[in-house]
Amino acid sequence: MRGAPVRWWRRRTLHDRLSLLVTAAVAAAVLTVAGIAFAAVSQIQRQQLHSQLDADARSIAAQPELWREGPPPFGPGGRHDLRYRRDIGPRWQVLGRDGTVVAGSTNGLPVTKGARRVAAGQAPALRERVLLDGHSFLMLTVPADRGGGAVQVAVDQTPANRTLAVFGLLMAAGCVLGIGGAAALGRTVARAGLVPVQQLTKAVEHVAVTMDLNRPVPIHGVDEIARLGQSVNTMLAAIDAARQSQRTLVEDAGHELRTPLTSIRTNIELLLAVERQPELAHRLPPDERAKLLRDLDAQVAELAALTTELVELAREETTREPAEDVELTDVVDAATDRVRIRVPSVTFTTDLRPCTVHGRPGELERMLVNVLDNAAKWSPPGGVVHTELGVDAGGWARLVVSDTGPGIDAEDLPHVFDRFYRAPAARGMPGSGLGLAIVAQTAAQHGGTVTAGPHDPTGTTVTIRLPVTGSADPGAGPT
The missing domain is CATH 3.30.450 (Beta-Lactamase)
Structure with a gap:
């Protein structure tokens, strides 16, 4: 009851x-x-x-x-x-x-x-x-x-x-009239006070029906309803930006996937033609056939890597592993060992000081692997990739990876963390242009930042800054 x-x-x-x-x-x-x-x-x-x-x-x-x-x-x-x-x-x-x-x-x-x-x-x-x-x-x-x-x-x-008694009756009548007037006044006040809310509701419903995120909610005055309208407009702008980013990602992904898929299809059609018409086998000698199969294997591997990177990049928030206190020296050691096995021609050195951050260890390791892979790819045989880890004066973990490659042109530096961006010098090399974009996204999800710059005398330096334990919540975005 x-x-x-x-x-x-x-x-x-x-x-x-x-x-x-x-x-x-x-x-x-x-x-x-x-x-x-x-x-x-x-x-x-x-x-x-x-x-x-x-x-x-x-x-x-x-x-x-x-x-x-x-x-x-x-x-x-x-x-x-x-x-x-x-x-x-x-x-x-x-x-x-x-x-x-x-x-x-x-x-x-x-x-x-x-x-x-x-x-x-x-x-x-x-x-x-x-x-x-x-x-x-x-x-x-x-x-x-x-x-x-x-x-x-x-x-x-x-x-x-x-x-x-007469006075009491008069007072009672006055009370009835007063309460009745109050009821009418209350409805009038409520109706007038809720007009901005009704306008806001209609505007939001219009957006929900038409999906027109470019039409902001009209705002009048500076009261609480106006603040709510401003918050709704901010939310709509964020949703529109996310949708535009998603559309761009899909368009760029389609463009990037089209090239390897076309190459794979061409090679497979050639193999099938020879398989169906044995008289054409002389046109594809065994050594050429083996080379074609190796190319197919490399293209499939590249396509799989590209797909993995796309999935990683498209995921704005991971739920596969919980956040915990992570010792970055362990992450650097694990990532360095993985890349060292894949690129034995490059020397990897480290200068690490203990540093603990709160984050997802798997994501942090993948982020560092991408940075080291990129540095190793540009370093010549016998080159050196050096990693430093410490805490700067502001209380942030500072992770610096330097290589001895040719470096990045000044006009390309502002774009190296953009999705699918590849400098003119890198377009003839394997890669999708997503590795550093994933690095930037992971750093942002952990409340940090990433920058790139030249390394003296040659090469590139990538600097990642992350808040130490207790100073940020991973997944909250950069502050």
């Missing part, structure tokens, strides 16, 4: 919720003010009634002998005082010491046990509520100042109660 109101509330629209909240707030304020006003008026009226009774009772009690034969026509001492004309005033009566009625108004008052005690001098003033002729009266009994006995004065509460 407790969850039913919560479920009902959650099923309401934001417009309904705002309307209900505004109505509830105004209703609470109106009811609170009305309650305070009613209590204040009731208290004031009660005090006035008590004051009137006290004044009348004290006046009679001060000179009871003047009242024993009836009220003085001109007030005590012969003064003209209409307040003592009791034909229209409250009921009153004077009691003797024994509690008998000595004098009083036409309509007598009941002599209660408490009143007898006051008349006998055994109790102070007494205030009571009595029912006379079907009406509620407030009766006050006070001791007489001279001669003993007591004085009783009573006033009918019905007019005061009727006035208070």
Whole structure:
């Protein structure tokens, strides 16, 4: 049962919720003010009634002998005082010491046990509520100042109660009107306040239907809704950039795959033609056939490597291995051993200092293998590829790989980490132009950066900077 109101509330629209909240707030304020006003008026009226009774009772009690034969026509001492004309005033009566009625108004008052005690001098003033002729009266009994006995004065509460009831009805009507107006005001305020949200919703729905990411959401003002619109526009721009990047990747991948696939198809068709028509075998001697098969094997290997690199590059976030604290010296040693086996003609040297980063060891090793492969590919036989590892003054791990190759032209340096980019001097060599792009992506996913520059006297230097343990979250991107 407790969850039913919560479920009902959650099923309401934001417009309904705002309307209900505004109505509830105004209703609470109106009811609170009305309650305070009613209590204040009731208290004031009660005090006035008590004051009137006290004044009348004290006046009679001060000179009871003047009242024993009836009220003085001109007030005590012969003064003209209409307040003592009791034909229209409250009921009153004077009691003797024994509690008998000595004098009083036409309509007598009941002599209660408490009143007898006051008349006998055994109790102070007494205030009571009595029912006379079907009406509620407030009766006050006070001791007489001279001669003993007591004085009783009573006033009918019905007019005061009727006035208070009318006031209560007016307050209730005002509350109903106020709450109704608050409900209407709440709906109006909610409708006006949600106009920007509705506009934002329509704009986002339009983007979802048309996939038109180039149409930004209109923004008006500088409030929270405007900030939300700016965030949506930023998100749309990021999605558009990602889609453009994906389209470029697919187009470039198709272009890069077309060349090896065409070559493989041509070679296979030639082999099939010779296989189907033996009389053409003399056109493909055994040594040429063996060379053709070796070319096919190399092309298939190149195609497989290209496909692997494409998959690696297209994956924006890996989930195959968890991030952990990684000792980079172990990563450098493992990557160097792998490349050294593949390229025995190049000498690999290292100068490593302990350095721990938080990342995915497999990705970090593949990143370094790509850098070392690229350095070894450009180094001449007998060349040297040197790797240095340490922590710079800013608290970042600094990994530097230098080779002794011909180096990279200055105009090509800004593009070496672009996808499929190959410098003019590299277009005749094996490779896809994706290796360094994967390096840049992996470094960015680990919160780091990568740069390339010339190495003195010859060659190229690739510098990778990664945050040491605790300074970044891998996968968060560069900061």
